[in-house]
Amino acid sequence: MNLPTRLALAAAIVGTFAAGIAFLSGCNVPARAESSQRWESARQCQSCHPEAFAEWQTSHHGIAFTNPEVRALSDDFRREECMDCHLPRPLAVTGFGKRTLPRRTHFDEGVSCISCHLGEDGGIVARNNRPEVPCKPKRSEAFLSVDACMSCHNQHQTTDQWRASHYAAQGIHCTNCHMPEADRKRPDGTIRKGRSHIYPGAHDKSMLAKAATFTAERQGNELVLALENTGAGHNFPTEERHRAVDLEYQFEDTTGPIAGLGTGGAPEWSRAWRFRQPYRDEPGENTQLPAGKKHEVRVAAPAGATAVTVRMWYRLTPMCNDLDPRSTLLEERKLEWQ
C-alpha cells in the first residue's frame, strides 16, 4: 500500500471514527449560542460579595425552597403556587410589585441574588451605578422600592398592612428593619456601607422581642394583659396561615398551680388571647394586631390566688405546643396577687 493510499485509508478510519463519536454523542444538538455574561446563579456573586453571600445562604431567603418546614407545608412543593415565591424567577422579569413566576432550576438557591438583583435587561440592578466593577450594577428605583418585597410578601397582605400604617407615611421601609446597614470591606481594604442580607423576621427572637410591648398588671381582682404593636411596621403577627402570638396565664395558690382551662400550649396553662388570622375554613376572625394598635384582655382571678405567671409566645405554626421548637417564649413574668 503506497503512502497516499495509506493516508486516504487513515482519513477514512478517522472520519468514520469521528462520525461514530459524533453520532453517539448526539451531535444533533446545535452548538449552544454564546452570549454576553449571563447571571443565573447566586454562586456567580460569591467571589466578589462573600459576606453578603454567606449571610444570604443561611437566611430564610437562601433556604426558601429547601427549608423542611416549608416543604412539609407545601407537600414538597407539589402545591406549585408555593414555588412562585419560594423559587422565584428574577422579579424584574414580571415587574417589581407584580406576581412572580417560578423557575425550575437552581433548586438549592431559593430566593437568590438573581431573584432580586437581575434587571429586566439581564444586567444587575442595585443601589448605585458601578460601571467599573465586573457585574456593572445600575441603580434601579423599582428595585429599591417596597414593590421589590411586595411581589412575594403581599401574598399574605404584609405590604398592604404596611401601607396602611404610619410607617409608610413616614417613609420607613421594609429594609429599615429587615435589611439594616452593614459594613462591607472593599478590595482595597476600605469600608463602605452595605445592607445585611440576613433578613431577620419571625425566626429571630430579638426581632420578635422588638415588635410589640407586653404588659401585665393587676386591677382589682382582674389580671389585665395587654399587647401593643410598637415595633412592627405591619400586623403582629403578620402572614396568613401559620403564625400566632399567644398570651397565657397560670394562677397559683398556697398549694401550687391552680388548674387552668387547659387551653394554653401546655395543659396546665390557660390562653387569654391568640393573635392570628384564621386560615381558610378555620372559624374565628382576624385578631392580628395592626401597627400601633393595642389589645387588652381581662381575666378574673380565681379565689385563693396568691400569684400569677404570664407568658407571651410566638408560634411559627398555631398547632405547636410550648415544648415545640417552633414556639418562642418572648416574655414571662410573675405577679404576686396578695
Next chain:
Amino acid sequence: MRTLTTLSVLVAILAACGGEPQSTHPKMPALPPLQLLPRIEELKQLGSRPVVSLSDVQQRELQEYADVVLGLTEADERIQKRAERNLLESEHAGAVLIPALKHKDAAVRSRAAWLLGRTSRSILQFPLLLRLKDETEPAVTVWIAEALHRLGNDAGLVWIDAAINHEATAQEAGTAALNLLREDGATLAEQPTWLELQQELQQRTKTWRRTGIGSRDGVTPPDAAEVLAILCKHLSITESFLLRPIDEAKFVIIRSGVLALPTVEIAITAAEPYLRSVALQILAELGRTANPLCTKTLPLLEDPLTAAYAMRALGELGCSDATAHLVARLSSPDIELRASAAGALGLFGATEHAPALAALMADANEAMDVRVQSAFALRCIGDNSAAVAFLAERKQKGDYHAPTLQILEDRLTQNR
C-alpha cells in the same frame, strides 16, 4: 484514493447528522405568531352570569326537604322518601345541598354529596370538586368521589381506590365502588375481591387521565356556557396576590377533564403573564386530555416569560409537532429552557433524540438541572441503564435537590 477520502468525509457528515437527517433534524416549521390579549377582564365577564334567585317560599320549601333528607329534622320514612324525591326533582336542589357540603357533621356532608350525585345535574360536579379539595374526612371524600362519577367526572375515583386501602374506610369505599361499577355494567365476579374492584377503578382513572371523559354512560353533559362561566370565574381571580383562589382554580380545572379546555384555551393566550403561566401549568396537568390545544400552545415557545411552562405542557400533551422546536432549544443559552426542552422531549417519548439527551446527560460541563432533566427524559423514553445510574448517583451523592428527584421519580411511575 480520492474516492475513499470523500467517502469517509461523507460518512462523517451523515453520521454527524445522526445518519438519518430527516428523523433527527426534522425540518422546523415556523411557529404561528404569538398573539397575547388581555384576558382577565374577559374571564371576569364570562364568569359573571346572572345568579338564579329563588323566591323565599321556594328557598324555604327546598330547605325543609333538605333538612329532612340530611337528617337534620326528624321525619318518618315515608316523609323522608317524599322529601328526597321532591328535592331531587327540583332543578335548584344544589342551592340547598351545596352549602351542606360544609356542614360541621361529616355524616351530613356525606349525605349531601350522595344526594348531589343523584340530581342528574352534571353541572354540580364543580362544587363537588371544590369540596373534594378541602374535605379532610376520608369517608366523606368517598361519597364526593362517588357523586362526581355519577355526574360524569372520574377525577375522584383515585380517592375511592385509596380509601379501600384503609381499614377505617375500606368497607364504605368498597360498597360505593361495587355499586357504581355494577351500575356501570362492569364485568365483576359475584363476590369480587378488593383487588378486582381497585383494578377496575384504576382502569377508569387511567382512561380519565387520557381522555378527560367520565366512564359513566348516559350522563347529560353540562351546558357549555355554564361550564365556561364557572371555570372562567375561578381563573379570573388569579390576578390578586392571594394564593387560595389560584389553589382552588388549579384544583378544580385540572380535574374537569375535557370540560376545562375552552377556558384554558382562552387563558393560555392571556397578556397577563401570571394568568398565562397558571393556565400552562393546568394544561400540563390535564396532559393528553388537552392534546387538541397543541397548536394553540406552540406559539408560546417564543414567549420569554412562559416558554419553559409551554414546553412542559407540550410534553405532557404529547405534541410531537413541537419536536423540532424543542430540539432547537436544547442549545438555548438559558438553562431553564434547555432543561425544560430536554424534559419535554422525554415526556412524549422522542426516541430518535435519545442520543442527544444522552450527550447532554453525560456532559460534565452542562448545568446539573439540564443533565438531570435529560436523564429523566431518557427514563421516560425507555429503560436506560445509564440514566437510571445517573439519577441514582445524584441521590447517593446528594449533589442535586432530593425532593425534586423524587418528584421526577413519581412522574415516571404515574404512567400517564
